[in-house]
Amino acid sequence: MANSGYDQRSQVLNGVSSLLCETRSAMNGIMSHHVLTPGMLVRHPQYPEWGIGQVQSRIGEMVTVNFVETGKQVINGSKVSLVIVYEE
Known part of the structure; x- marks a missing residue:
């Protein structure tokens, strides 16, 4: 049970990281x-x-x-x- 908060934060950070990568690619004309x-x-x-x-x-x-x-x-x-x- 103590790890569920950590797991949720990890999922959020992975989602933010993925979004940043897509944004970076979009800025270079590649989507x-x-x-x-x-x-x-x-x-x-x-x-x-x-x-x-x-x-x-x-x-x-x-x-x-x-x-x-x-x-x-x-x-x-x-x-x-x-x-x-x-x-x-």
Whole structure:
């Protein structure tokens, strides 16, 4: 019972740490895949030759993007941080 307060504080600190990491990434133009919604424009950081892609769907970790040069690609968002394109 004495540890339950410690466990709650630990969970809160882990949540704050996660939020700070996502905020830091967002400030660099790279966002967590959890913010991606259909219609958003993105680039793949490792394959710039794919061009701009439009997010078609996100189910769990998997993001489906239709890229100009390569067509539909299914990307594991927990492994690849897609770069959001704000204006082109």
